[in-house]
Amino acid sequence: MSTIFIALILILSNSVYSQTESSNSLSEIPKNNNQKKFKFINDNELININDNELINFEVIDIEVVDITDSIYSETNYDKVNLENIEFKKGAKFTFTYRTSTDTKPTKELIAFLDKLAAWMKNNPNGNIRITGHSDQNGTGKEIQERSVQRAKNVKDYLITKSKSNTKNILISGEGARVPIADIYSEMGKAQNRRVVIDIISE
Numbered sequence: 001m002s003t004i005f006i007a008l009i010l011i012l013s014n015s016v017y018s019q020t021e022s023s024n025s026l027s028e029i030p031k032n033n034n035q036k037k038f039k040f041i042n043d044n045e046l047i048n049i050n051d052n053e054l055i056n057f058e059v060i061d062i063e064v065v066d067i068t069d070s071i072y073s074e075t076n077y078d079k080v081n082l083e084n085i086e087f088k089k090g091a092k093f094t095f096t097y098r099t100s101t102d103t104k105p106t107k108e109l110i111a112f113l114d115k116l117a118a119w120m121k122n123n124p125n126g127n128i129r130i131t132g133h134s135d136q137n138g139t140g141k142e143i144q145e146r147s148v149q150r151a152k153n154v155k156d157y158l159i160t161k162s163k164s165n166t167k168n169i170l171i172s173g174e175g176a177r178v179p180i181a182d183i184y185s186e187m188g189k190a191q192n193r194r195v196v197i198d199i200i201s202e
Contacts, residue, residue, distance in 0.1 A: 082111060082112065085112075085115055087116065087119045087123075087126070087199050088199060089199055089200065089201055090198075091198070091199040092196060092198050092199075093112065093198075094196050094197075095108060095109040095112065095194060096193060096194045097193045097195075099193075100135050100137035100138065100146075100189065100193060101137075101138075101146070102193075103146060103149040103150045104153055105153060105154060109195070113154065113157050113158055116128070116158065116162075117157075117164075118162070120158065120162040120164045120168070121162050121164070124164070124165075124168075125168075125201065125202070126168065126199070127169075127170070127199075127200040127201045128158075128168065128169055128198060128199055129169075129171075129200055130151040130170070130172075130195060130196070130198075131151060131171070131172050131195065131196045131197075131198070132146070132147035132148055132149070132150035132152075132154075132171070132172070132173045132174065132195050133150075133176070133179075133193065133194050133196070134146045134147040134150075134174075134175055134176050134192070134193055135176060135179075135188075135189035135192045136184075136189065136192075137189065143176050144175040145173075147173035147175050147176075148171070148173030149173075150173070151171040151195060154195055155171050170200070176192065180192060180194075
């Protein structure tokens with residue numbers, strides 16, 4: 001398992017805060033023995049638990065100190081053996097995206113889609129379903145649009161390469177409603193932003 005250390009520098013009302021490992025709260029470094037506790041509301045807001053004060057903050061630096069195995073690239077999810085790949089009814093293929101905003105197919109996904117397009121040419125009755133997913137970063141509208149765009153980009157590439165009928169390819173976007181990993185950690189988000197391709201019929 002990868003060993004990952006991520007250092008965050010936050011702007012928080014000119015105070016310095018550190019995150020506890022046992023919860024999703026932040027505690028201010030004590031000054032004069034007066035400790036305040038904070039809890040994440042979203043990616044850019046904290047709330048003071050003591051007096052319900054809402055505090056905006058900005059992440060100004062993220063430094064990856066040590067990563068023994070990348071979690072942001074397609075290393076874990078997208079190692080598809082293209083030589084022995086079989087497109088059969090019920091088969092499911094998942095590909096991830098490097099960042100929250102990426103919607104274009106990665107090079108690993110394109111290599112897979114080239115194989116799938118060739119199969120579709122030889123199987124005109126084959127049907128597939130493409131489902132786009134997103135992580136939690138962004139507004140609700142942005143998250144939904146991003147998931148749909150991921151599915152649409154895959155469909156457009158397949159139509160261009162295979163000349164298949166558009167009716168053979170169903171697409172949908174699930175936004176961030178169907179996570180498969182922790183929605184708050186960077187590792188979890190890297191797994192949640194994905195596109196899933198299902199072979200419905202041969």
